[in-house]
Amino acid sequence: xxxxxxxxxxxxxxxxxxxxxxxxxxxxxxxxxxxxxxxxxxxxxxxxxxxxxxxxxxxxxxxxxxxxxxxxxxxxxxxxxxxxxxxxxxxxxxxxxxxxxxxxxxxxxxxxxxxxxxxxxxxxxxxxxxxxxxxxxxxxxxxxxxxxxxxxxxxxxxxxxxxxxxxxxxxxxxxxxxxxxxxxxxxxxxxxxxxxxxxxxxxxxxxxxxxxxxxxxxxxxxxxxxxxxxxxxxxxxxxxxxxxxxxxxxxxxxxxxxxxxxxxxxxxxxxxxxxxxxxxxxxxxxxxxxxxxxxxxxxxxxxxxxxxxxxxx
Amino acid sequence: xxxxxxxxxxxxxxxxxxxxxxxxxxxxxxxxxxxxxxxxxxxxxxxxxxxxxxxxxxxxxxxxxxxxxxxxxxxxxxxxxxxxxxxxxxxxxxxxxxxxxxxxxxxxxxxxxxxxxxxxxxxxxxxxxxxxxxxxxxxxxxxxxxxxxxxxxxxxxxxxxxxxxxxxxxxxxxxxxxxxxxxxxxxxxxxxxxxxxxxxxxxxxxxxxxxxxxxxxxxxxxxxxxxxxxxxxxxxxxxxxxxxxxxxxxxxx
Numbered sequence: 001x002x003x004x005x006x007x008x009x010x011x012x013x014x015x016x017x018x019x020x021x022x023x024x025x026x027x028x029x030x031x032x033x034x035x036x037x038x039x040x041x042x043x044x045x046x047x048x049x050x051x052x053x054x055x056x057x058x059x060x061x062x063x064x065x066x067x068x069x070x071x072x073x074x075x076x077x078x079x080x081x082x083x084x085x086x087x088x089x090x091x092x093x094x095x096x097x098x099x100x101x102x103x104x105x106x107x108x109x110x111x112x113x114x115x116x117x118x119x120x121x122x123x124x125x126x127x128x129x130x131x132x133x134x135x136x137x138x139x140x141x142x143x144x145x146x147x148x149x150x151x152x153x154x155x156x157x158x159x160x161x162x163x164x165x166x167x168x169x170x171x172x173x174x175x176x177x178x179x180x181x182x183x184x185x186x187x188x189x190x191x192x193x194x195x196x197x198x199x200x201x202x203x204x205x206x207x208x209x210x211x212x213x214x215x216x217x218x219x220x221x222x223x224x225x226x227x228x229x230x231x232x233x234x235x236x237x238x239x240x241x242x243x244x245x246x247x248x249x250x251x252x253x254x255x256x257x258x259x260x261x262x263x264x265x266x267x268x269x270x271x272x273x274x275x276x277x278x279x280x281x282x283x284x285x286x287x288x289x290x291x292x293x294x295x296x297x298x299x300x301x302x303x304x305x306x307x308x309x310x311x312x313x
Numbered sequence: 314x315x316x317x318x319x320x321x322x323x324x325x326x327x328x329x330x331x332x333x334x335x336x337x338x339x340x341x342x343x344x345x346x347x348x349x350x351x352x353x354x355x356x357x358x359x360x361x362x363x364x365x366x367x368x369x370x371x372x373x374x375x376x377x378x379x380x381x382x383x384x385x386x387x388x389x390x391x392x393x394x395x396x397x398x399x400x401x402x403x404x405x406x407x408x409x410x411x412x413x414x415x416x417x418x419x420x421x422x423x424x425x426x427x428x429x430x431x432x433x434x435x436x437x438x439x440x441x442x443x444x445x446x447x448x449x450x451x452x453x454x455x456x457x458x459x460x461x462x463x464x465x466x467x468x469x470x471x472x473x474x475x476x477x478x479x480x481x482x483x484x485x486x487x488x489x490x491x492x493x494x495x496x497x498x499x500x501x502x503x504x505x506x507x508x509x510x511x512x513x514x515x516x517x518x519x520x521x522x523x524x525x526x527x528x529x530x531x532x533x534x535x536x537x538x539x540x541x542x543x544x545x546x547x548x549x550x551x552x553x554x555x556x557x558x559x560x561x562x563x564x565x566x
Binding site: 080 | 398
């Protein structure tokens with residue numbers, strides 16, 4: 001079953017398109033990653049999906065409900081952590097959680113139980129009595145994310161929730177989200193941290209300039225777009241003729257700019273590597289170290305964005 | 314619980330803090346008991362309609378309107394804070410409509426306004442009780458003034474809060490506007506006897522109408538002029554309320 005279905009979604013501000021005809025299908029019980037550089041259209045898409053702003057054109061169904069006709073029905077069943085901070089400056093952490101639960105019409109007993117639970121899960125015990133205005137950015141972000149779990153929901157939108165979190169808090173949050181998904185929750189997740197998306201998401205969409213560039217699982221994205229590997233050869237000393245010696249090797253990009261390092265990028269890296277090593281041995285050039293770096297989601301993401309930013313696009 | 318009521322509870326929770334209570338109680342008390350008695354040496358009595366009041370009674374009744382005006386700053390502060398700290402968007406992605414949000418602010422203003430009026434009436438009562446002329450219209454007049462005044466000044470504060478983002482801008486504008494309202498009015502001194510341009514300026518200020526109506530209710534001086542003031546106050550309040558609602562409805566996200 002689909003938690004989100006969007007078709008030909010457009011949003012323009014004046015003549016500038018922020019989101020340019022995207023289609024989305026997010027399955028229930030999955031974590032859907034939404035990646036893109038700054039200004040790609042991620043937050044605008046989230047604002048449309050959460051009914052905060054209407055699309056210029058296109059259709060959106062969230063949890064089977066038409067977002068344009070029945071926005072309130074959707075909002076009753078979703079949770080949203082927006083990119084920008086949101087907090088009541090003069091409330092304590094504890095009271096923030098409690099009052100947020102009240103705003104969602106959660107009964108007093110449940111509010112109290114959940115407040116205690118979330119204070120534990122999100123390591124807020126030490127700051128539970130502190131006012132929001134006195135917290136650090138990371139602490140405030142933790143409270144903002146924790147607060148959203150005060151109420152029940154079928155679908156959770158998280159717009160860069162780990163910004164400002166330290167690695168421990170970040171991993172703890174990701175694991176908490178993974179466990180929540182096991183209980184049936186669907187998550188729509190945007191981030192700049194590609195390792196996070198790889199760790200967490202079942203499916204990933206890459207967006208740039210308001211258009212979706214690719215949608216697939218992290219592994220499939222790597223298989224489809226990540227054939228190219230990066231091999232680094234570290235030489236004992238600098239050789240001026242190196243570029244001339246290796247100039248005949250096809251199907252690769254060689255970077256000599258680092259002096260004693262040669263960085264090779266190729267989709268036929270094994271073949272290219274053996275050719276290079278042969279040339280190096282024939283010319284008595286000794287190799288100090290050799291390493292192969294597997295393609296990461298970050299490499300793929302950067303390549304996709306770079307390609308889509310190229311002039312012909 | 315209805316969504317609007319949940320938001321009212323939330324509004325009251327975030328607004329009522331020690332600072333606000335000091336602002337709401339200590340300031341008027343100082344005006345009533347310090348300025349009221351200190352200025353008696355200079356101002357023996359003040360003519361009001363067809364009666365004469367002593368100055369403490371005059372200022373204590375003026376402070377009711379003054380406090381209603383001050384308390385409605387709450388609405389502007391709530392809206393401004395919500396925008397500045399991201400809660401406006403957060404509320405609107407929750408189980409609420411814009412109408413819920415706007416109504417919750419209107420009701421919050423009304424509640425705070427009535428409580429403020431009641432509080433200062435209770436505090437000032439010993440000073441003006443000898444002049445009080447209770448009749449069938451006294452309480453309705455006070456409630457009318459509290460609600461209309463709250464909506465009027467609450468709308469002004471809301472309009473300012475929707476137009477400004479920076480804290481410096483908001484504080485400067487709101488303090489300037491409300492300072493003008495407070496001191497270019499009949500809350501502290503009567504219009505009669507003031508230089509003509511100043512007396513005219515008093516009647517360009519809605520607080521003057523508000524305190525005149527409150528005094529008419531307390532001291533039983535219902536004149537034709539007070540009726541006209543009521544009509545003016547309602548008209549201005551309705552106009553500003555419509556403007557405030559329109560601006561809030563169109564507020565960018």
